[in-house]
Amino acid sequence: MLTPDSEADVAAAIRDAVVSKTPLELTAGGTRRALGRPVQAAQTLSLSGLTDVTLYEPGELTLVVQAGMTIAALNKLLDAENQQLTFEPPDYRALLASTGEPTIGGAIAVAASGPRRLRAGAARDALLGVRYVNGQGEVLRSGGRVMKNVTGYDLPKLMCGAYGTLGAITEIGLKVIPKVEVVKTLAVLGLDDAQAVAAMSAALKTPTDISAAAHVSQSVSKELGLTDAVTLLRVEGFETQAAYRITVLQNALSAFGAVEEIESDPWPAIRDVMMFAGDDRAMWRLSVKPTDAPGLVAALQTQIECEAFYDWGGGLIWLACDEGADAQEPIVRAALNDVGGHATLMRASDTVRAAVPVFQPEPKPIAALSERIRAEFDPAGILNPGRMRG
Amino acid sequence: MIEMPEPDESVIAKRAALAAQLRAVLPDEQVIDTAEELKAYECDALNSYRQPPMLVVLPDTTEQVAKIVKLCAAAGAPIVPRGSGTSLAGGSLPTADAVVLGLSRMNDVLEVDTENRVIRVETGITNLAVSANIAHEGFFYAPDPSSQLACAIGGNIAMNSGGAHCLKYGVTTNNLLGVKMVMADGEIVEIGGAHLDAGGYDLLGLICGSEGQFGIVTEATLKILPLAEGARPILFGFDTNEVAGEAVAAIIKAGLSPVALEFMDKPAITVSENFAKAGYPLDVEALLICEVEGSEEEIDEQLTRIEAVVAPFKPSTVKRSANDIESAKIWAGRKAAFGAIGQLADYICLDGCVPLSELASVLSETARLAEKYDLKVANVFHAGDGNLHPLIMYEANDPNSARKAEELGADLLRLCVEKDGCLTGEHGVGIEKRELMLTQFNERELRQQMAVKDAFDAGWMFNPAKVFPLELIETRDAA
Structure with missing residues (x-):
């Protein structure tokens, strides 16, 4: 395994791979390797050596870090300023029976977004910019660190969810958000799936800024320590605001049953499946x-x-x-x-x-377009070959 | 002056034949070919640049658009898509050999689905009409460019438009769920839809902000949100821009999530107050207007907290709106600012974005550069996200003044890039900032972006001569 500790060395490794026609599997923490199609690669290139914080400006809600930084280290950094990631990236270790430490680069590469995606957007929506090395070993930048940026095409969105098939992401600029004072979870018990979605739609029609809404059917709710189906809403705000929002939601959902506040926090379990x-x-x-x-x-x-x-x-x-x-x-x-x-x-x-096709098969013109895009970034096809398509 | 490429005379020679072919697809009057009528399409809101197109077509359906794209491709005629023509960056400026494809007739609401919180529209619909169509259901569409009365959703998608309320709700790309698009070969595709996060490469994210260069987007599925119960602003006056800038950062960091946080500097305050009589203090250097939303109690608590956060910065004026009349008055000056400046002089509206920590230094450097060029600059902008809109006042009839204004504009945008910001936060590159792209990106980075354009539109037929420096475009095959 190649484990470069600088972006320049990542670029050099990719250039070498182009010359020697060696396909590379890109990885960092290695916790999400079982996502996508299996990669056939002679060599592994790990980004786990890139762990620096390039810039953190809490007053601007802006964080720029290298791709190999672990989510745990990143959360620690944000915790100290009472801030958090917008998109609540899931940890798939239990689900995929993997070990290692999830990294921010991995979360962005597979576009991993948790429950908060509903309100605050997906991983791609938090991305301000990326630095990456394309399949020709060129170090390139796109986007930046400012909150609004339409200068040129939005390549960071393209890199997010490309599973490392367009480039090795080396640095990531993110918008972060302050933590809120009060986080409460409301629960309605015993709804069937259709009632539950109707209840969540009714709740989401209220201007209460619900940050997550989930329904766990009866057959799987034991993971949450329940014996009945549960429909969950996460309400946030400052103390009086959260209290007000809870009242609004209780009124809006009165037809669906009792809407009770629960003490436990079910969201990590939902996030991590x-x-x-x-x-x-x-x-x-x-x-x-x-x-x-x-x-x-x-x-x-x-x-x-x-x-x-x-x-x-x-x-x-x-x-x-x-x-x-x-x-x-x-x-x-x-x-x-x-x-x-x-x-x-x-x-x-x-x-x-x-x-079998892991990803949703695309209509012919879209599949052809995706292939052309891949060829423009990685003409030799050496980055994670096969991960997204055969 | 920004150069446009030489038109292809061999294409212009086919004008009459192409018009006839297009009339087989569209009703006669929806193919425009008289010099008099073409003039209406010679420019957008960057009206110092004008060039009538070869032809204009005004289709009614996606299928017609597909046929138009095929006919134009066969004739070698580039297509300039146009929503309402409100681009400040020259995003829909035609070339003399181009066909302008106007979306104005495609303005229907196709589906409103409040259960799933989406609306599907044709892209010629105006931004404001989207919200107007769902207000009675208690919903709105969040991105709100200041041209929202006129600007089309198609243009918003092309430029990934923002607006004052983006601070809380995000820009167009964060609120766009799906598109129907005609590709360069005339194929009609759908990307995304009423569901979140389509699989595969994020083509939707790529298309939004591609300045009409990847395809003709004819339909859009947009996320809609429940309307807040109410909203009220608070106005602060400060003795220096620096302190006002610090107060902005403090509000953002405190996590008070205002829906809008607008900044006006002294020249902007003076002009707006004289025009709108909003009751702004004239003895301050900077004004902040900060709006929050929610129930009456939520609003009160948020405004109290914001006041407390701002207090250490010793604002010389604090005006908290107590009701809708006072709110309207506070907003009146801000909303009138562009119009008021327009009464005084011609102006160029810039759109750089900088980190919040650089706001004050950029404003003082702006004042220094304005003095150097002997031009007046007013600043009215979205402070919460560092998106500056310096308004450079000049005399359009005086070529020397116009040239100086353009040079000052370029200097100010270079300044934004130097401060780790960017050339454009929400207006797009268009022709206006095309030649400045190499200050932000190196050539290899631009070539990689151009390679994406190749993947969508190998012949570079959609919206020519925009986004990239002309020399790079013209030498693209050699690279």
């Missing part, structure tokens, strides 16, 4: 229009044995099913295609992930 950690089922992540979600899950449950829960007000479905030979890919995708959206296979064995 703990409901499906530690089992050997295949797992899908479906992004759909929230009101389509319960019907989609119900339709799937008539065809295959599966369990699901919902984040993002119903717009994100986590679904676990028997892995079999194909992780039920044809059935899952056919059901999804009836309503629209996209499905990503988030957990399955290497064999299955090599055999």
Whole structure:
């Protein structure tokens, strides 16, 4: 494994790889290596040696760090100023049975966004700029460190979620946010999936700045220490504001049942998909229009044995099913295609992930466009070959 | 002066034939080819640059757009997409051999879905009309460029437009969920939709802010948000720009999340007050208008907290709005600022962005440079995100004054880049800042961006002569 400790050395390593035609698997903490399709690479290039803080201006809500910095170190830094990341990146170690330390570079490369995505945007929305090394070993910048920037094309968005197939991200500029004074969670018990999404929609119609909304069906709620289905809303603000917002929500949801404040914090478990950690089922992540979600899950449950829960007000479905030979890919995708959206296979064995499309298949013109873009960044095809497509 | 490329005479020679072909796709009157009517499309809001296009087409449907794109490609005629023509950067300035594709007839609301908090529209619709269509449902569309009465969603997507309320709600890209787009080969594609975070490469994020150079976006799915119960501003006056800048940083850091935080410097205060009689103090150097929203109680508590955070900076004026009438009065001066300055002189509105810690130094350097060029500059801008809008006043009929104003503008934008900021926060590059791109990026970085353009539009037929320095565009095949 190559472990350069400077951006210049990352660039040199990639240039060497181009010359020797050596495909590289990019990694840092290594906790998300089981996402995407398995990579066939002769050499591993780790960004874990790039751990510097380039700039942190709490008064500007601006943080620029190197890609190999761990999320834990980054959170510690932000904690000291009572700030936090906007997008609540999940930790997939339990889910993917991986070890190591999740890094910010990894979170950006796979566009990992947690429950707060609903309100504060996804990983890509927090990105102010990146430095990266493309597949020709050129060190390039895009975006910057200021809050608003439309100077040139928005390449940071392109790098976010590209799974390292367009470049090795070396440095990341992020918008951060202050922590709020009061964080409370409201719960409604016993709703079925359709009622739950309707309840979350009703809640999200109120101007209460709900920072997360999830529904955990009865079959998987034991992970939260419950025996019944639970619909959860996270309310934030300063003391009187949060209290007011809770009243507004209790009124708005009165038709759905009692809306109670709970003491425990269910959000890390939802963020990290703990409901499906530690089992050997295949797992899908479906992004759909929230009101389509319960019907989609119900339709799937008539065809295959599966369990699901919902984040993002119903717009994100986590679904676990028997892995079999194909992780039920044809059935899952056919059901999804009836309503629209996209499905990503988030957990399955290497064999299955090599055999079925992990990412949502793209219409021909879009697939061709994506291929052309990849060829413009990595003409030799040496960065994470196969990770996103065959 | 910014140069435009020489038009391709061989394309212009096919003008009549192309017009005839386009009339087979569109009703006659939706293909414009008379000199008199073409003149209406010769410029956008950067009106010191004018060039009538070869033809203008005003389609009604995406399918018509696809046919137009194919016909123009076959004729070798570049296409300049145009929403409402409000770009301050020359984003829809035609070339003489180009067909302007105006989206003004495609302005329907296609679907309002409050359960899923989205609206689907045709992109010729104005920004304000989107919010107007959902206000009765208790929703609004957040990005609010100051031209929102006129500007089209298509233009907002092209430039990734912002606005005063972006501090809390983000800019266009953070509120755009999907597009329908006609690609360079005339293929119609859909990217994203009413769901969040499409898989694969983030093409949607790439298209937003691509200045109409990747395709013609004909439909958009936008995120909508519940309207706040109410909103009220507080106004602070300060003796120096430096202290006002520090107060801005303190408010942001305190996490009080105002929805807007606007800054006006002395020249802007004076002009606006004379024009709008908003009751602004005239004995201060800088004004901050800070707006918060929520219920009455929430607003009161937030304003009290903001006052407390600002108190150590010893504001010489504090005016807290107690009701809608007072709110309107506080905003009246800010909203009238551009118009008021326009009454006094011609002006160029710049759009640099700098880190908050550099606000004060950039403002004092701006004043020094203005003096050097012997021009007046007023500053009215979105302070919360460091997005400056220096207004350079000049005399458009005096070529010397116009040249000086352009030179000062370029100097001020270079200053923003030097201070670790950028050339444009929300207006886009267009033609205006095209030649300055090499102050922000090196050539390899620009070539990588141009390679993305190649992937979408290999023939560079969409919105020519924008974004990149002309020399790089013209030598792109050699590189």
